[in-house]
Amino acid sequence: MDTFEIHDDEIDVEEIMKKIKDNIRMRKEAGVYPQDGIEMGPAGNSPECSTNVQRDLEYINANWDIQNNSYFISSHRPVVGKPLVKGRELVHGEVRRYVDPIIWKQTEFNGSTARYLNNVNEKINAFENVIGNEIEQLRPEIDDKIEQLRPEIDDKIEQLRPEIDGKIEQLRPEIDDKIEQLRPEIDGKIEQLRPEIDGKIDQLRPEIDDKIDQLRSEINDLIESQVSSVISSMNSDIENKAWLANILEKRNSDNKPINFDDEISKESSINYFTFSEEVSKAWTKEGGKPIDVPNMYEDLLPFFNNCNNVLEIGSGTGYFLQLLKNNGVGSYGIDINEDYVLYCEKLGLSIQNIDALSHLMTIDDKSIDGIFMGQVVEHLNINELFQILKLCYEKLQFGSYIAMSMPNILSVLVSTNLFNMDPTHETYIHPEVIKFLLKSCGFREIQENFYQPVPDESKLKRIDPSNIPNEQINNEILETLNFNINFLNNFLFGYRDYLVIGKK
């Protein structure tokens, strides 16, 4: 059973217990608490531990008087009250004539007994005190006596010492003789056991030899593998140098600058800073103008309210960082694109040029209180994404949120057209997959929302009955047609962006 129970999902009891234990440990180490607990003193025991004699005596002293003197006759009845009181007084008087002497005698007896017991108790206490005092008075005398006797005892011991030494000396040859007598017997026993021990060793020898051989071959294998690994790394180094030499030689022979584009990955050859602007223009051309109401970023602000250290992974032009800053939320961003980093720096935003995995691995656990990744996850492969989400969970404080926006691939327009405009998009992230990943990492209270509807002018048109003459309207067909158009519009031209939020 836990020491404390707090029934609130927002409070991490384990974290509280850890803090409490840490504080106790720190106070002990600082010498504030005594290392081995605190003595509450004799009064710290429960009150039930007081002696029976004392308790009984208290009871007797409180209850020895059995006379009922506090009783008086009265009545709250305004009219009949007075005669009623008179009548009761008469009866009471008569009863008292018989009962009072008995009560009085009993009270006297109780009083005497109580006094006697109190006297006895006092006497005992007094005796205890006298004995205690006597002991206290005698203690110095006894101590003196002991001090006086000490030299005498020491002298006696000194006197006896030669005698005791003599006795020991007398006994020594006797003890030596005994040992000498026993020696052949012990040696014989050892000789008897020797062949048995030798036999055992011989039995075990092949086994030990096998083990040694096995270890020897394992060590050899290990040495060989390490040597071959070193040789292979040297080979690869030589090959790399040869490759570079080859290029340099080619440059010399062609007299042309080196074109690394063929050698370096396609993704890094694109300057995303300028490219993304083109993508967004094409996105608008194919998918329709942006619709910012409702605004995803405004909707996100309450999740990061009062936060001090929100991390935006892939800050881009710093739009969300700026919004957080304007709303008094402490935040910083990271981005792998140097141009974006320089741009954000110019805006006065806190930004670092580093990738998500490397950054998350270097910061402390529970050091951030919010994470946002806008249009980032589709650039990662699923393993990288899962690894990043796991790290995000570790780095977030309990009760804080992670939010991620991405293209909504449920819309056919997005998955067949818009998504493919950006060649650096690696993975189609289905909403169910991202929710599953978040839950797998431990996030709870998963929420989702869709943004950026396709403008009506880019969708299939509904049939408006007001434009058709009355006699030609077949309501049933019209309703079916419009239902189908709605269905197709949702399927083909669904929301362009998807947002998912999880809580640690």
Add this chain to the structure above:
Amino acid sequence: MQINQVLPALSCHDAVSNDAIEIMKFLRKQGFDSNIYAKHTHPKVSKYTKSIDKYHGNDQNILIYHFSLYSEDVTDFVKKLPDKKILLYHNITPPKFFDGLCETLSYSCAKGLDELKDLFRHFQVGVGVSEYNRLCLENYGFKNTDVLPILININKFESHNEKNLKKRSYIDSTINIIFVGRISPNKKHEDIIKTFYYYQRYINSNSVLYLVGNEQISSYSEYLRNLIDTLGLRDHIIFTGMVTDEDLVEYYKKAHLFLCMSEHEGFCVPLLEAMYFEIPIIAYNSTGVPYTLDNSGILVNKKQYNKIAELINLLIEEKVIRGRIIQKQNERLMAFDKEKTGKKLIKIIEGLNNKN
């Protein structure tokens, strides 16, 4: 039809009497003819009662008997009445708590629990003021049981509580810890004191413990004072004795934390009062306490004084956690809304009428 209440004694400043008065006021407001009959009445509340001798019963009437202490003659009187009867159980403290400290109370509690063994034969419904009390009634043979929380008039504090409660400072001020309840061995004041000792001595010397409540058992009070002297806390612990509602409000307003280490509570009204005054609660998980707190406050399962003291410190220092605890307490307090409890009472009464 009348709905009347009987209890051995109607006093002031005690939970059972306040419950009876509030029930009567509520029933009268609902248009019922309703009175309280008591054997003894404190002069300050005499306007609410009639003498028990004046009640003769009627099989059309409903009678609520508040059972919280031994009173053989009143119980016998109620048993004989022809009314449809509800036993409203406020719980009786187990006698073991008083052994060696007050034989009279120990005896009276033992007799009260003895009396309870037979009562299921005489009452149509057994109602506990908490789920814990209802379970107790089941153990005592009651088949038809229900829960009716104490009908607390928390708004009575409003007239004394004009200042904004949120002004209570948790920073750089004397930290005041409070417990409200009579000074009785079952409430385990010694455990509050020992916990406070750790907090005051080793964590925050600028702190005071207020023990608000009537002192009933001199030997227990003496034991507590000896303990306080031994621990050197005389200047930091204040016994207030019985206080008026106005004074109680003042103590609550300056309290930063409510600490309850009680090992026997039927309901524990001060928990609701602490909720009302937005004071975070730390309470020992025992008897009726977890039912009154439900999922609010912080329950202590083990009396490890140093850990509880550190928890107090954490609540004082960490605004967010304190805020969450208070928010949960506020939500819990809503469950004890007077109207809600009143409706529950009417439902119990209707159930009893429909049955017959």
